[in-house]
Amino acid sequence: MSTSYQQQHKAGDLHFLKRLNRSAILELVRRTPGLTRADIATQAQLTKATVGAGVQSLLNQGWLREGELLKSSGGRPGRALHLNDDNHVLFGAEVGVHGLRLIACTLSGQVLESHHEHLVPTTPEVTAELLAELLRGLMHTASVKGRHSLGLGVALPGPIAPGKAVLRLAPNLGWRDIRFLDLLRPHLPRLEGTWVMDNEAKSAAFGELYFRTGNIPESLMYVSAGTGIGSGMVEGSHLPLVTRGVQGLAGEIGHTVLQPGGLYCHCGNRGCAETLVSGWSIRAALGIAEEEDLIEALLPRLNEPDVQVTLRRAGEALGILLLNLHHTQNPSEIVLGGSLTRLGEALLSPALDYFKANQNRLLGTTQQVPLRVIEDSTFIAARGAAAQVLASIIHGPSDLS
Amino acid sequence: MSTSYQQQHKAGDLHFLKRLNRSAILELVRRTPGLTRADIATQAQLTKATVGAGVQSLLNQGWLREGELLKSSGGRPGRALHLNDDNHVLFGAEVGVHGLRLIACTLSGQVLESHHEHLVPTTPEVTAELLAELLRGLMHTASVKGRHSLGLGVALPGPIAPGKAVLRLAPNLGWRDIRFLDLLRPHLPRLEGTWVMDNEAKSAAFGELYFRTGNIPESLMYVSAGTGIGSGMVEGSHLPLVTRGVQGLAGEIGHTVLQPGGLYCHCGNRGCAETLVSGWSIRAALGIAEEEDLIEALLPRLNEPDVQVTLRRAGEALGILLLNLHHTQNPSEIVLGGSLTRLGEALLSPALDYFKANQNRLLGTTQQVPLRVIEDSTFIAARGAAAQVLASIIHGPSDLS
DNA sequence: AGACATAAGTTCAGAGATTGAACTTACTCT
DNA sequence: AGAGTAAGTTCAATCTCTGAACTTATGTCT
The missing domain is CATH 3.30.420.40 (ATPase, nucleotide binding domain)
Known part of the structure; x- marks a missing residue:
């Protein structure tokens, strides 16, 4: 189940059509700042007249602003349009x-x-x-x-x-x-x-998909590695929808089983991904108390062998988790965030290496799914x-x- | 990435609006056979006039047919509309x-x-x-x-x-x-x-989602267990889209890793789900030749201990696979098909039992995700x-x- | 049986959005 | 300076939906 912006099977009247065209214009400018009215007419398959009227109303309402005059290519130069960030x-x-x-x-x-x-x-x-x-x-x-x-x-x-x-x-x-x-x-x-x-x-x-401009990926998965492990999947570059599931459980990848018969998880099942890679499982493995900040406690200890082993094992599990998502949902792009990314190479190298080594096994291509790590995912x-x-x-x- | 029926960020003209309303009417009748024009007007939020015109054109083009006169509730009785299955x-x-x-x-x-x-x-x-x-x-x-x-x-x-x-x-x-x-x-x-x-x-x-009438689930996952294991996910009850992924790898769940460091898979990786549950892994475990029909070979042997053990292990892996899908995509409904379902309880009981026992661990509800097994999935x-x-x-x- | 109430479906003038063609504006190239 | 090209605007025409009035068909009450 996805977020739907129109839940019913509604049809549309003229008002609906107008709104649709206005929001199409706004979306085009949002995704490609500096577009001209003529560009919009081409891309949205509307006439110059319709676009002109739509742009005018969006300008009046403060959503858009006119920018610089673009270089002409032998005719009247187009006027660049941008989101109006001021209102x-x-x-x-x-x-x-x-x-x-x-x-x-x-x-x-x-x-x-x-x-x-x-x-x-x-x-x-x-x-x-x-x-x-x-x-x-x-x-x-x-x-x-x-x-x-x-x-x-x-x-x-x-x-x-x-x-x-x-x-x-x-x-x-x-x-x-x-x-x-x-x-x-x-x-x-x-x-x-x-x-x-x-x-x-x-x-x-x-947010990672929606605020992007230029080439928008068809889908994006965000993996949040912190105290627990969760993920979010957004699909559709033009009208992005978040996958939720009937009970909102989509993305609860921390509770996918990676090790049948493995350690007990707080959810009661055995061998969940979180028992292998998560803030709490790392705390448990290294005996770090709840009161301490996990990252601050570990950063000075990254040279210690037991810390290295623990993080490497966790990283390997994270790599498997990423590969499993690749073979389940195959997002166009993966973004890795959450507090654990601050642990750096010790955790991430094993994960990224495993993912890179195995992601092309099926198709035998060399095409890599872009995987970006966000060091500071605070906001x-x-x-x-x-x-x-x-x-x-x-x-x-x-x-x- | 999903199948999109309109790839571009197109806006719409009047013709588009008309088409949209016609297809909305057709969809409503398709999903709820026997609807009247008045019902459609209510549900699609169109006026009776618009619906009347739309229905007329769909009747003329042979998409719909008029059916019986419905029972009146104190007024003129409505005329039931159905898909015209004859043309x-x-x-x-x-x-x-x-x-x-x-x-x-x-x-x-x-x-x-x-x-x-x-x-x-x-x-x-x-x-x-x-x-x-x-x-x-x-x-x-x-x-x-x-x-x-x-x-x-x-x-x-x-x-x-x-x-x-x-x-x-x-x-x-x-x-x-x-x-x-x-x-x-x-x-x-x-x-x-x-x-x-x-x-x-x-x-x-x-197909399992699209041809259904009445209450349509918001999403549906089909798990196909045969020589290999694959799945398909459809989302959106009103405009169903198939999840594909950038490279078409979405649903290649046979190659999600369930047993890190496990057996080698034909894909070159280790511990893939297919090494635990698939036609070929069952053949390998029991030494059944390629030429023999796997199901026909096994059906008479279901009492043999080694067959039972093999199928139980495969079934348990299948159960984990289903649970992982539940915690990754959380479909509204799961349909299990493919030739292996013909093996019956020996394979399916362990899978369904594991899934039932663990699917509610996180939320602690008693709500069950409907899971249907198709015995004959030939067509x-x-x-x-x-x-x-x-x-x-x-x-x-x-x-x- | 007949009158009345109720609801389904149709008709048609009117409202409103997009269109297409003509027009204006503004720049480049020769 | 003039021709050429392309962006953006204007406006009557076109097309679809709307809303209200109207017709049709049934149930219910007396």
């Missing part, structure tokens, strides 16, 4: 196991303000209140003030019930069946626009949640106010 | 490792004719010629003759290059980079309509390929001639 603001937040991350960004994903609050979240209610306070702080900064808010996206560390805004489970927070947005809303009556929430790996995946999920807000407005039923 | 025919075929399967079916997926030719395909060219001959035979049967052909779908046992009609690899046929439709076309100049080809598990998955993929033809016409750019 709107998107808010994104992530509730993580070790802290709250917040950002405010523009239509093109440019970060205006960000904040990372280190803390271990307690109850959903207290966390919501604190997050709301921090968001109010962001709203009143100079670079944000005066902009029209399009909405707020919240990324959470666990599966979300599809279709409902319910966090089903966050094992590392001890939360279950939380309607987090409902807890947040009373504290933020002034934050206007669309509110959405999603799983952190799915938000991250979405990736929060920014992705903001991207989801924008997408739900552009592709959703609303009217591009 | 069109869809052709579907599967090239399998042990034979060719062909069907001709109606718009609603009702099989008109079918044929199963047992043989081991040789070269692509010879196979194409033979398949063409068999298809011509189907075209001239009484129940097919006179119908307007909408096209042909061909299912093949290997990954297909996305966007191109190229079979990248069929390990069990020894084929590589075959443009099968191009080989077939010269022999079938009279078979009109849209031609498509796809991987057999993907075709099967598509499932061929019929699915026919479904893909229909879908490409209804949702594609063509005009519902």
Whole structure:
């Protein structure tokens, strides 16, 4: 199951058609900044007249701005069009196991303000209140003030019930069946626009695809390696959809079995990927206490043999996990993030080596699936949640106010 | 990457809108036979006038037929609408490792004719010629003759290059980079309509979702357990899309690693799922020759201890595979097919038991993902390929001639 | 049986979005 | 300076959907 921007099997009236064309124009400019009206007419297969009218209305509403005059190739030069980054603001937040991350960004994903609050979240209610306070702080900064808010996206560390805004489970927070947005809303009556929430790996995946310009991959998978292991898959370069699954369990790759009959996992099954590679399994293997920051504790110890062995084994498991995703969903691009990437080569080399060595076994080609590692993924999920807000407005039923 | 029915980021003109509304009406009646014009107007959010005009044109073109007068609830009774199964025919075929399967079916997926030719395909060219001959035979049967052909779908046992009609690899046929439709076309100049080809598990998955009426699952996964193991995932109940991946490797679950450092697979890697559960691994474990039919050889031997142990181990691996898919893609429904299902309980019980025992570990719910086993999956993929033809016409750019 | 209520389906003038052709604008090349 | 080319605008024509009025067909109440 995917996020659908139009759940019903609706047909369309003229108003719908107009909206569709406006959002097609906006998408084209968003993906290829500097397009001219003539370019849009060609690519969207609309007439110059329709595009002219559509662009004009998007200019008036503050979504687009006219840019420089382009070089002529023997005729009247075209006028470049760009997203208008000055009028709107998107808010994104992530509730993580070790802290709250917040950002405010523009239509093109440019970060205006960000904040990372280190803390271990307690109850959903207290966390919501604190997050709301921090968001109010962001709203009143100079670079944000005066902009029209399009909405707020919240990324959470666990599966979300599809279709409902319910966090089903966050094992590392001890939360279950939380309607987090409902807890947040009373504290933020002034934050206007669309509110959405999603799983952190799915938000991250979405943002990595959605804010990209130029050549957009057909699909993208984000693997989030932290306390647990999760993934998010986005498909469709033109209208990107996040795969969720009936129960929101899509991407719970930490609980795919890699070692039948292996160690017990906290989920009760044996041999889950998380028993081999995850923050908690590394802690368990090396005896690092919950109170210590795992990464800070390990970085000075990377030369110790037992640390090296532990990370190499974990890395090998991560490599297998990546290969299994390659043979299950075969994304156009893989992005690896989460706090564990900060451990560097000791963990990543075995993983990337295994993946490279085995990804072409079936087809015998030399084509490599691009795999990018994000060293600092602090605000990736929060920014992705903001991207989801924008997408739900552009592709959703609303009217591009 | 998914099959997209409109590859570009096109916007729409009035003609597009009309086509969209016609196909929305057709889809509604297809999914809910017996709908009235008034029902359609409600569900598609169109006015009675628009629906009336649309239905009239679909009636004239032979896609719909008027049925019985429905019971009135205190007003004029509505006229039931149904797919018109009398005018069109869809052709579907599967090239399998042990034979060719062909069907001709109606718009609603009702099989008109079918044929199963047992043989081991040789070269692509010879196979194409033979398949063409068999298809011509189907075209001239009484129940097919006179119908307007909408096209042909061909299912093949290997990954297909996305966007191109190229079979990248069929390990069990020894084929590589075959443009099968191009080989077939010269022999079938009279078979009109849209031609498509796809991987057999993907075709099967598509057909299982697409021809269903009533409550349509949001997604469906078909697991094909035969000589090798493959899967196909379809998402979106309203506009179903098959997940393919950049290289067409999505669903190659036979080569996900279940046992790091395990047995060597024919792909060169170690511990692939196929080394634990597949036609060839069962043959290897029990020493059954290629020439023998695996199923026929085993059915009389199900009481033998070594057979039971082998099948139980294979079944357990299959159970893990299903659970891993559950935690990776979380389909709304799983359908298990392929020749191995004919082995019955000995193989299936361990698989289904493991899946049932572990699928709810994360959320702690009691909700079960429906898992259906198809005992006789002979024509499932061929019929699915026919479904893909229909879908490409209804949702594609063509005009519902 | 007849009158009334209710709901399905049709008709048609009107609204609204895209179109295509003609036109204007603006730059390059000779 | 003039011809050529391409971008963008204008506007009457076209096409589809809409909304309200109308017709048709059945159930229900008296």
